[in-house]
Amino acid sequence: xxxxxxxxxxxxxxxxxxxxVLLLSxxxxxxxxxxxxxxxxxxxxxYVDETLFTNPPSIDPAIAGARPxxxxxxxxxxxxxxxxVPIGVGTAIYLEEYADRRRWYNRLLELNIQNLAAVPSxxxxxxxxxxxxxGLGLGQVLLAGALILTLLVLPNMIIASREALRAVPxxxxxxxxxxxxxxxxxxxxxxxxxxxxxxxxxxxLSVSRGIGETxxxxxxxxxxxxxxxxxxxxxxxxxxxxxxxxxRLPQEEFRALxxxxxxxxxxxxxxxxxxxxxxxxxxxxxx
Amino acid sequence: MSVTDAPVKIAGDLQRESTPRGAxxxxxxxxxxxxxGNLAVHEVTLPIYEKQVxxxxxxxxxxxxxxIRVFNRMNDLIPNAKVHGKVLYHGADLYGKDVDPxxxxxxxxxxxxxxxxxxxxxxxxxxFGPRVLGWRKELDERVERALRRAALWDEVKDRLKKNALGxxxxxxxxxxxxxxxxxEPDVILMDEPASALDPIATTRIEDLMHELKRDYTxxxxxxxxxxxxxxADMTAFFSVDIAPEGDRTGILVEYxxxxxxxxxxxxxxxxxxxxxxxG
Numbered sequence: 107x108x109x110x111x112x113x114x115x116x117x118x119x120x121x122x123x124x125x126x127v128l129l130l131s132x133x134x135x136x137x138x139x140x141x142x143x144x145x146x147x148x149x150x151x152x153y154v155d156e157t158l159f160t161n162p163p164s165i166d167p168a169i170a171g172a173r174p175x176x177x178x179x180x181x182x183x184x185x186x187x188x189x190x191v192p193i194g195v196g197t198a199i200y201l202e203e204y205a206d207r208r209r210w211y212n213r214l215l216e217l218n219i220q221n222l223a224a225v226p227s228x229x230x231x232x233x234x235x236x237x238x239x240x241g242l243g244l245g246q247v248l249l250a251g252a253l254i255l256t257l258l259v260l261p262n263m264i265i266a267s268r269e270a271l272r273a274v275p276x277x278x279x280x281x282x283x284x285x286x287x288x289x290x291x292x293x294x295x296x297x298x299x300x301x302x303x304x305x306x307x308x309x310x311l312s313v314s315r316g317i318g319e320t321x322x323x324x325x326x327x328x329x330x331x332x333x334x335x336x337x338x339x340x341x342x343x344x345x346x347x348x349x350x351x352x353x354r355l356p357q358e359e360f361r362a363l364x365x366x367x368x369x370x371x372x373x374x375x376x377x378x379x380x381x382x383x384x385x386x387x388x389x390x391x392x393x
Numbered sequence: 394m395s396v397t398d399a400p401v402k403i404a405g406d407l408q409r410e411s412t413p414r415g416a417x418x419x420x421x422x423x424x425x426x427x428x429x430g431n432l433a434v435h436e437v438t439l440p441i442y443e444k445q446v447x448x449x450x451x452x453x454x455x456x457x458x459x460x461i462r463v464f465n466r467m468n469d470l471i472p473n474a475k476v477h478g479k480v481l482y483h484g485a486d487l488y489g490k491d492v493d494p495x496x497x498x499x500x501x502x503x504x505x506x507x508x509x510x511x512x513x514x515x516x517x518x519x520x521f522g523p524r525v526l527g528w529r530k531e532l533d534e535r536v537e538r539a540l541r542r543a544a545l546w547d548e549v550k551d552r553l554k555k556n557a558l559g560x561x562x563x564x565x566x567x568x569x570x571x572x573x574x575x576x577e578p579d580v581i582l583m584d585e586p587a588s589a590l591d592p593i594a595t596t597r598i599e600d601l602m603h604e605l606k607r608d609y610t611x612x613x614x615x616x617x618x619x620x621x622x623x624x625a626d627m628t629a630f631f632s633v634d635i636a637p638e639g640d641r642t643g644i645l646v647e648y649x650x651x652x653x654x655x656x657x658x659x660x661x662x663x664x665x666x667x668x669x670x671x672g
Contacts, residue, residue: 208472277509281569283470285522285576286499295521300512 146372150365158366162333163348167359172367175348178248178328178336179374182344183317185252190263191309193256198267198305203293223261230258231325239326246327248342254326259316266308270301303389307382314378318371320346345371414626415443418580418610419464424478426459426468433459434643436478439629446602446611448621448651451631452666456643457614458506460631461582463487464612465501466494499526502573506585508565510557510572515540515549518557518568522576535575543571544601563594570601581605583613587620599624618667621651628654630663 161171197219205212234254244250274297282292328347336342345367352364419441426434434456441447449457459468466487468474480487487497511518519536528535536553540546545567549560557568566586573581583602587595602611602624615621621628629648633641647654647663658664 206472275509277505277507278511280467280470280505281509281511281572282521284465284467284498284503284505285525285572286495287521287525288495291525295525296511 143372146365146368149362150367150369153362153366154369158363158370163331163351167357167363170360170363172345172348172363172370174332174334174336175343175345175367176370178251178332178342179317179345179371181248181336181338182252182255183313183374183378185249185338186255186259186313186316187309189252189256190259190313194260194263194309194312195267195305197260197264198271199293199298201264202268202271203289203297219261219264223265226321227258227319228321228325230254231322233257234322234326245339246329246341247339248336249338250326251323251328251342251344254322255316255319258319258322259312262312262315263309266312267301267305270304270308271297273304274300303385307386310378310382310385314375314382317344318346318375320344320350323347345374414445417441418443418483420479420481420484421463422479422481424460424463424476424480426456426463427475427477428471429473431640432642434463434631435634437645439645439648441610441612442627443610444606444608445626446606446613446624447627447629448625449612449614449629449631450616450618450621450666451643451646452633453616454641454643455631455633456641457631458584460643461584461612461614464580464582465498465503467498467503469494499576500578501580501582502576502578503582504566504569504573504584504586507589508562508569510560510565510568512556512558514554515557515560515568516553519571519575522572526576539571539575540568542574542605543567544597544604545571561594563590563597566590566594566598567601570598570605574605578609580610580612583611585614585616588616595620618655622655625651627651630654630658630660630666632662632666 157169158171158173159176160173161169162174163172164170201212201216201219205215207213231254234250234257238244238250238253239246244253278296278300279292282296283289287295323344324347327341328343329341331351332341332343334340349364349367349371352360352367355361417440421437421439421441424434424437425432437460449461451457459474462468463476463480464482464487466476468476476488482497482500486492511521513521516536519539520532523529523532523535537546537550540549545564548564549568557565560568566589570581570586587598590598599620602613605611606626613621613624627648628651630646631643632646633643635641647658647660649659653659654663655667658667664670
């Protein structure tokens with residue numbers, strides 16, 4: 107008779123240790139977020155009231171609000187979406203569907219975009235100051251801020267859109283071509299619609315990253331005190347800048363106001379991210 | 394399966410009589426395909442006859458899938474693939490200077506190994522081809538006719554607006570056949586159309602081929618010899634030459650009536666393959 111040994115051979119120490127490390131990494135990220143949220147809400151929640159949304163900033167914390175900054179941040183977000191989506195998606199379609207990768211200029215283009223995604227945002231700010239504010243002579247206006255955020259967001263948008271296009275299986279393209287469709291018809295009627303949820307998700311995440319930026323906006327002249335509703339060609343401020351300014355003031359009340367503004371900014375960003383997650387889950391496809 | 398009874402078994406699968414041979418639809422003359430200068434298929438010459446099923450069989454890596462893509466210029470989509478030689482389609486050279494591959498693919502439909510329905514409704518899948526061709530009149534009738542011809546209509550007529558990805562694998566493949574039929578092609582290429590399907594779905598596809606060859610010329614690539622024996626009138630056997638450096642080149646060994654290939658092959662390599670001694 108053959109004997110079979112099915113007994114456990116000691117404890118899997120390495121496996122357990124690895125699992126522990128993984129859990130620890132998860133906790134670091136999660137604990138940071140929770141601490142931040144708790145701290146901000148504890149300090150600022152009482153100041154998130156009508157005044158914050160309706161009043162301009164003031165030297166009297168009791169009547170100070172962030173209306174111009176909140177509006178400007180929303181305008182910035184909308185304009186950035188308006189500018190980046192057509193250019194970003196167009197570039198991604200060119201690189202994924204049309205570009206011949208054997209050509210050196212296409213490879214150079216790809217490399218450049220990947221590098222641009224890693225350029226620090228302050229550098230974009232300097233670029234914006236030189237070429238948009240002064241070069242184009244636009245001045246230190248909201249549109250200049252939107253354009254510089256557009257340039258900042260574009261590389262990430264292109265990369266995200268390319269990934270969404272690449273996730274569309276080649277069998278779909280071949281199926282289209284085999285029916286006598288042209289490249290334009292295959293791209294416009296099959297590939298792009300199939301990639302759209304992924305593109306939308308990636309776009310929203312890139313834009314939400316962009317409107318949280320402070321440095322490039324300071325460079326293109328977002329001012330800290332704006333007492334009126336922003337216009338596209340007028341001077342502007344933005345929520346991150348308003349927060350920065352309030353934190354610097356000596357009175358305790360302004361710190362609480364800054365916390366309240368952080369809550370609003372987080373609210374805008376997290377709802378954008380929530381839309382992205384909803385889109386992804388709603389239209390997720392299994393091929 | 395023992396080696397000795399293999400030919401007998403396959404011979405039992407053979408169709409009673411093959412369809413009488415008509416005119417040649419394709420005249421393939423010295424056609425080779427290379428990738429990056431490496432020859433993948435070497436100098437093939439053969440005619441493909443009208444309203445018959447022609448099977449291409451052979452071991453994996455022998456270039457059968459590469460070869461079938463010559464007929465609708467799908468190899469054009471692979472940047473470093475190059476086709477040489479001549480493919481005459483009703484006398485016209487498919488690789489002539491002023492030939493538009495898009496026009497070629499309108500005449501010569503294709504069904505792929507893995508069912509690849511578009512992630513759209515069943516209706517939109519079938520209607521895609523006609524819409525691309527600008528045939529907007531009587532689209533409903535066209536879609537119904539294609540689905541009926543592909544023996545799928547009864548199963549899907551109540552859910553035409555549902556997503557095609559909800560169909561079973563066999564249904565998806567018949568949908569892909571319906572999609573190809575909707576553009577009213579002359580020839581249908583099938584690249585291992587049943588290899589991802591279960592036996593029952595496979596039988597349905599094979600029955601369908603018998604139906605369709607009354608109106609269409611069908612080319613099928615298959616690694617399943619019994620399938621070739623069951624559906625094909627003519628069979629081409631491809632083998633693979635492996636160079637000392639490891640480059641693999643597909644070569645046409647024998648092309649004849651299917652019954653000849655399976656019962657009295659004239660080449661030793663064919664006999665070894667169909668009797669199961671190789672491959």
